[in-house]
Amino acid sequence: MTEGHSPLRYVSTRGSGPVDFRAATLSGLAPDGGLFMPDRWPESEPLFRRTAGAGYVETAAHVLTRLGGDSLPIGASSELAADAYRTFLHPEVAPVRRLRDGLHLLELFHGPTLAFKDFALQVLARLFDRFLELDGRRALVLCATSGDTGAAAIEACRGRRAMAIVVLHPEARIAPLQRRLMTTVDDPAVFNVAIEGTFDSCQSLVKQAFADEVLRRECGLLAVNSINWSRIAAQAAYYVHAANRIGGPPPVFAVPSGNFGDCYAGHVAACMGLGVAGLIVGTNRNDILARFFETGRYHPGTVHRTLSPAMDIQVASNFERLLYEIRDREPDAVQRDMAGLARGQAICVTARERAETGKRFKGSMVTEDQTIHTMRDIRDLCGVQIDPHTAVGIAAARLAGALDRNYRATAAPVIALATAHPAKFPDAVRQALSEEPETPEPLARCMEAPERVTTLPADYTRLADHLRRAAAAAVPAP
Numbered sequence: 001m002t003e004g005h006s007p008l009r010y011v012s013t014r015g016s017g018p019v020d021f022r023a024a025t026l027s028g029l030a031p032d033g034g035l036f037m038p039d040r041w042p043e044s045e046p047l048f049r050r051t052a053g054a055g056y057v058e059t060a061a062h063v064l065t066r067l068g069g070d071s072l073p074i075g076a077s078s079e080l081a082a083d084a085y086r087t088f089l090h091p092e093v094a095p096v097r098r099l100r101d102g103l104h105l106l107e108l109f110h111g112p113t114l115a116f117k118d119f120a121l122q123v124l125a126r127l128f129d130r131f132l133e134l135d136g137r138r139a140l141v142l143c144a145t146s147g148d149t150g151a152a153a154i155e156a157c158r159g160r161r162a163m164a165i166v167v168l169h170p171e172a173r174i175a176p177l178q179r180r181l182m183t184t185v186d187d188p189a190v191f192n193v194a195i196e197g198t199f200d201s202c203q204s205l206v207k208q209a210f211a212d213e214v215l216r217r218e219c220g221l222l223a224v225n226s227i228n229w230s231r232i233a234a235q236a237a238y239y240v241h242a243a244n245r246i247g248g249p250p251p252v253f254a255v256p257s258g259n260f261g262d263c264y265a266g267h268v269a270a271c272m273g274l275g276v277a278g279l280i281v282g283t284n285r286n287d288i289l290a291r292f293f294e295t296g297r298y299h300p301g302t303v304h305r306t307l308s309p310a311m312d313i314q315v316a317s318n319f320e321r322l323l324y325e326i327r328d329r330e331p332d333a334v335q336r337d338m339a340g341l342a343r344g345q346a347i348c349v350t351a352r353e354r355a356e357t358g359k360r361f362k363g364s365m366v367t368e369d370q371t372i373h374t375m376r377d378i379r380d381l382c383g384v385q386i387d388p389h390t391a392v393g394i395a396a397a398r399l400a401g402a403l404d405r406n407y408r409a410t411a412a413p414v415i416a417l418a419t420a421h422p423a424k425f426p427d428a429v430r431q432a433l434s435e436e437p438e439t440p441e442p443l444a445r446c447m448e449a450p451e452r453v454t455t456l457p458a459d460y461t462r463l464a465d466h467l468r469r470a471a472a473a474a475v476p477a478p
């Protein structure tokens, strides 16, 4: 099933391009500061239907090839997906567990770091390897993390000869276990930096580094934050997989959201032809997304610490992709919006535009109390421990009316994305359930090992020095 016209290309939300999938993957953020978007949605409904009984690897390979176009033939993506998901601890990769009438849990935490970010990053690191090798290049991966990205990126990049990796995390604003998953990796090409600031300071330092042409070229900087289109492409696959697994009418997906990459991937699957009844955008108190979908106004607040720290974010990077669609793919309009935002102005959409996005997305803000109660209810009703992020998604589905008081689906079946293993957040589990989470093997291992981390102020010059040293250290002896 090929289109009768030119191969799929990627354009920036701020106007540059078109480029192919390979260039979009290697560049991460577009040179003009925008995010890459496919120039059209590759219609895939017949393919999804035909491959409904396929295993996870096959589904992922098809989705990647549809979005990779001529950069990623099916043979290459099959090999890549098989290799990436071999690192997972569950034979089904992403099992779907039935919790209640019409409520299903999509378990995305069986990867090497026990969180859903492994799905995208195990693929992304292998795409880098493949595309760098074609160019004979070396690179320094740079990313910011408030939670699971860093560990997943390190697990995906360690031991790959063409790459070193630097991960920034906000000092003292990350769960100890999550930090240890990163800082205990003993590899000369893995560098952890604790920044004296919030996740948003980390993310803005990363943006500054990528905007610094000289440094970028000198170090061969590569991005793995969820602004990288390939991550979205890899994540779209589990929406297809989960919908196929439960069968029946189009489901609603409940998605705990921060940077909006995960939920946007569900939108991508729907745009490619997957039947989706709706996407519920669950946020914690850091509710910029929930507020946007409720009011049509996008405006950052201050960052609060919550029980679901991977979503303690007030700038949802992938929002710009949806904005681009709302602005009818007009880069000038997006540029104006983003420039206004940088000056502290809100981005506003019309009532009609809000009604249009409301057909697909529903936002709900979930309090800390509601998070705790949901963890408790699901344990009591279903005998299952869930992590606080997953609880935010399920609570949001209830607030949005997709689930009733007893967590039964009210209309369409609900698939709740379980984005992390409960053992990654033992304090929340203890507080909510008064019991210990069971500790899977990868976590037990990292509680023992010594940590390696450098602390830096939120200062770009200091970071740039550090990056140059890291890039140099990464070059292996001849």
Ligand SMILES: *Cc1c(COP(=O)(O)O)cnc(C)c1O
Pocket (backbone or CB within 6 Å): 115, 116, 117, 147, 148, 149, 226, 256, 257, 258, 259, 260, 261, 262, 263, 310, 311, 389, 390, 419, 420
């Ligand atoms: C990153 C993360 C999220 C949020 O995903 P986004 O793509 O940033 O919206 C939710 N839950 C967990 C456990 C995460 O690590």
